[in-house]
Amino acid sequence: MENTFYHGDCLFVLRHDILLESIDLIYLDPPFFTGKIQKGKWRPEAMEVSYEDSKKFWSEKADVMREKAPMWLRHIALKRPDFASYLYYMMERLQACHKILAKTGSIYLHCDYRASHYLKMIMDEVFGYDNFINEIIWTFKTGGAGKRYFARKHHTIFFYSKGTGYIYHNIKEKSLVNKSKGYNPYTKQFIDKDGNTYVMVNPRDVWDSKDTQYINMHDLRQRVGYPTQKPEGLLEKIIKASSDEGSIVLDPFCGCGTTAIVASKLNRKFIGIDIDTSERKSGTLPTAFSVIKNRGHELFNQAQYITRDLTEVKEMDGRAFEIWVNGFYKATKPQPDRGVDGITQDGIPIQSKVYEIKYDKLSQFINDVKYHPKVPKPIKRILAVSQSGFDDSARKLKFEIETAEGIKVELKIPHEMLELPI
Numbered sequence: 001m002e003n004t005f006y007h008g009d010c011l012f013v014l015r016h017d018i019l020l021e022s023i024d025l026i027y028l029d030p031p032f033f034t035g036k037i038q039k040g041k042w043r044p045e046a047m048e049v050s051y052e053d054s055k056k057f058w059s060e061k062a063d064v065m066r067e068k069a070p071m072w073l074r075h076i077a078l079k080r081p082d083f084a085s086y087l088y089y090m091m092e093r094l095q096a097c098h099k100i101l102a103k104t105g106s107i108y109l110h111c112d113y114r115a116s117h118y119l120k121m122i123m124d125e126v127f128g129y130d131n132f133i134n135e136i137i138w139t140f141k142t143g144g145a146g147k148r149y150f151a152r153k154h155h156t157i158f159f160y161s162k163g164t165g166y167i168y169h170n171i172k173e174k175s176l177v178n179k180s181k182g183y184n185p186y187t188k189q190f191i192d193k194d195g196n197t198y199v200m201v202n203p204r205d206v207w208d209s210k211d212t213q214y215i216n217m218h219d220l221r222q223r224v225g226y227p228t229q230k231p232e233g234l235l236e237k238i239i240k241a242s243s244d245e246g247s248i249v250l251d252p253f254c255g256c257g258t259t260a261i262v263a264s265k266l267n268r269k270f271i272g273i274d275i276d277t278s279e280r281k282s283g284t285l286p287t288a289f290s291v292i293k294n295r296g297h298e299l300f301n302q303a304q305y306i307t308r309d310l311t312e313v314k315e316m317d318g319r320a321f322e323i324w325v326n327g328f329y330k331a332t333k334p335q336p337d338r339g340v341d342g343i344t345q346d347g348i349p350i351q352s353k354v355y356e357i358k359y360d361k362l363s364q365f366i367n368d369v370k371y372h373p374k375v376p377k378p379i380k381r382i383l384a385v386s387q388s389g390f391d392d393s394a395r396k397l398k399f400e401i402e403t404a405e406g407i408k409v410e411l412k413i414p415h416e417m418l419e420l421p422i
Contacts, residue, residue: 001248003270005260005300007286008308010252010273012420014096017306018271021102024167024247025268027238027259028097029110029230033086070125076118087118093252094126100250101162106133106242109158110230116156127160134159138234140209159242169241172200207237235262243268257292257299264299275309313414314387318354325352325385328417339368340375347376350383357386357411359393366401366409381408389413 001022006013065074069088077084097107107127111119124132136157145151177189177197187199209231235258243249245267251259254272263270276286285293286309293300306327307313316324322341326333331342331350342350349372351357351365362384369375369382384390390411398409 001269001271003260003264003299003303004272005254005257005289005292005303005305006271006273006308007276007289007305007312008273008418009275009420011093011096012308012418013273014093014100014252015420017308018100018250020099021105022248023100023250023271024102024105025239025243025249026097026101026105026107026252027110027235027249028093028108028252029255030090030093030253032112033083033115070121072121083115083118086115087122090119091122091126094122097252098126098162103163104165104167105162106166106168107160107162108136108238108242109160110138110155111158112155113152116158120158123158123160127162131161131163132158133161133166134205137206138209139206142209157238167242167244167247170202171237171240173203174198175201203237203241207234230258232258232262235259236266239263239266239268254292255288257288260292260303261299270303308418310414310418313418316354316387321354321387322352325350329383334372334374338372339365340372343374344383348381348383349375349379350385352385354387356388356391357384357394358391359397362390362394362397362409366397366407379407381410383410383412385412385414385417387414 001019006017065077065088069077069091073084073087073091076087094109101107109119109123120135136159137154138157139154141153174190174192175198177199189197189199191197239249239259239262243263243266246269248269248271249259249263250271250273252273254260254274257272260270260272272292274286274288276288284290285305289300289305307324313321313324322333325331326342329342329344329348329350331344331348333342334340339351340349341352344350349369351361353361365384366382369379384394390413394411398411401407401409
């Protein structure tokens with residue numbers, strides 16, 4: 001599997017593009033539940049929602065929720081639909097993570113005080129209480145202090161495995177020696193270049209930011225201006241502990257790409273996904289991926305970039321659209337094509353057009369398929385994909401072919417392809 005960045009909803013990518021049990025390590029730093037009200041149209045991935053917006057979202061999920069959501073989450077939905085919609089959003093994506101995680105894999109979920117205890121319950125539901133390994137406390141000194149509460153100076157990272165045989169490397173850490181206690185002859189001591197005496201100890205579940213390079217306001221070497229950026233030292237510690245060289249590391253909310261960057265430095269393969277719906281100029285990369293590309297390395301140029309974003313797909317020209325459709329359906333273009341733009345691994349022929357497909361074009365495609373030497377016979381299914389849609393005459397022909405010849409004719413537009421089932 002090649003190093004890849006995906007632009008789109010991670011739920012769709014996890015379900016559609018990632019092979020089952022193929023990922024060795026997942027780190028996710030999803031949007032925190034801030035409780036703020038977002039102006040304009042609500043996007044569930046932003047997690048800053050009004051009460052009325054979240055009620056609508058939850059009501060649309062009602063039937064699914066009654067079947068799939070645990071009882072405690074249904075109860076929360078009655079009084080706090082905004083919070084319940086956030087938790088259900090996370091539950092769906094964590095379930096998808098569980099399916100693609102290898103049997104020897106691990107997952108680290110990064111969160112804060114607003115939802116950590118509820119997310120722990122979801123992790124127990126999805127990964128199993130017996131597969132809980134650690135609650136890691138990541139402490140830092142930056143940020144404000146409240147006058148009516150203790151200063152909030154930590155995040156929580158939940159560490160779960162897929163099963164009992166998970167990868168774990170007990171990497172020793174430096175611990176400064178308290179010289180007032182004297183020299184311990186049974187403990188091997190070291191002196192660093194600054195004259196500090198230290199010993200190597202087993203890692204603990206409380207991680208100080210000074211050991212993981214917390215990014216302060218003046219750290220121009222690391223800081224790129226992305227609001228949820230995490231330090232490379234934090235990801236280095238996680239990746240070294242829970243993966244091997246050559247392992248595949250996935251970040252479903254990759255943001256400015258720190259996970260991918262560190263994974264690459266440590267000789268791991270990576271997959272980064274980000275939905276980034278920021279406003280952008282036509283033909284340019286989404287903000288998150290622009291930041292990754294401009295972080296002073298060639299990682300983005302050396303990786304695949306695959307879009308699952310409807311706006312980008314609608315801007316493609318004919319050739320780009322054809323390549324995208326074939327990639328989406330894992331199809332290859334036959335040579336010579338003879339009117340067939342792609343053939344899937346299951347032998348289904350595809351036609352891809354940016355313009356509206358009408359009767360004559362669809363009729364010609366069906367005829368080309370019948371006589372194409374590389375299309376398996378008998379023909380049971382064909383697929384036509386249009387960026388602009390189909391007119392009534394094309395839909396009439398679809399009905400005629402299916403009725404008279406028993407060949408299933410699928411007419412698809414990008415919106416339907418990228419629509420997640422409820």
